[in-house]
Amino acid sequence: MAVSICGTGSYIPSYTIDNNGIAALVDTSDGWIQERTGIRRRHIVDGETTVSMACEAGRQALTSAGVSAEEVDLIIVSTISSNMILPCAACEVQKELGAIHATCFDLSAACTGFLLAYNTAAAYLAGGIYSTALIIGSESLSNLTNWKDRGTCILFGDGAGAAVLKADDRRMYLPVTRADGAKGSALTLKSRHDWNVLDVKEKRDYDSDGYFMQMDGKAVFQFAIKRVPEAIRGVLEKNGVRQEEIAWFLLHQANRRIIESVAKRLGEPMEKFPVNIQEYGNTSSASIPILLDEMNKKGLLKSGQKMVLAGFGAGLIWGAALYEWI
């Protein structure tokens, strides 16, 4: 048993902030941001929520797959920025879409979240436990960003992407995923519900820095350019697939220079590494499904093409999966 991706969808907020807009908030410039990251602008929620974007992306993916909500028996929402803790975002999506037969849960693995949602759904489908899954990455990172910190606020954006997976009898590819919690301090965000560790004064100004994302940008950069090529080589070797068989490398969109460095280390042309970070910034677990949906809508994905999906980020967590477009 294996899985096929039979539909994709996405939702992008219409409100945008370009680099000049960021330069009005912190000491930076359009030139610096474009040169160091490849980002030109990002879309930011303006009335939308993580749940509402997940619903729209999920609805679109079902339509694109020609699958009814009632057929879905598994919904996984990957997010670190949900507006809902209870019930989980996936149950909210179930309610909104009318997916009355689905088992629902959220998954928290930051920028590797969509990859892990894909692997989790694939394992359930391959095991015969469920037959139709809706997996969604949805993030409102603008709510978790310190807009006074130029080291992070230039990078992130909001949005959602989704895919519908079905069990089928094609070849099953095994993923490679890893984590290194000991290096987790490179990218952190405290829970705003972590009241136990705060004294009364701290509770009063709980929106101080620790309650927004904090990042050692250089450490994350170095981690990514080393571990992502390793994971990609690892997944190819594990499945006996040659690198030249891969048509597309769909990487988490964190920084254009990271993607270029991975391409260089693998000895592959950038044409095989689609990039849309210039438009959206880093949308964490939404970045891979947004990219997948864009490519699908543009008709770039051809039957029989093999692709690698690779995620990396906070945790630290990273990994790669192989998929053959149906």
Ligand code: COA
């Ligand atoms: N605008 C202008 N100047 C800035 C700046 C900004 N937004 N941020 C930092 N600088 C300055 C620094 O102060 C430093 O100045 P100095 O040389 O006078 O000391 C200089 O630019 C270089 O800073 P540095 O931190 O070395 O930049 P960098 O090339 O490492 O780029 C990041 C910073 C954040 C863009 C980069 O490290 C990065 O993208 N890392 C990965 C982050 C990531 O992907 N996170 C999510 C993972 S899922």
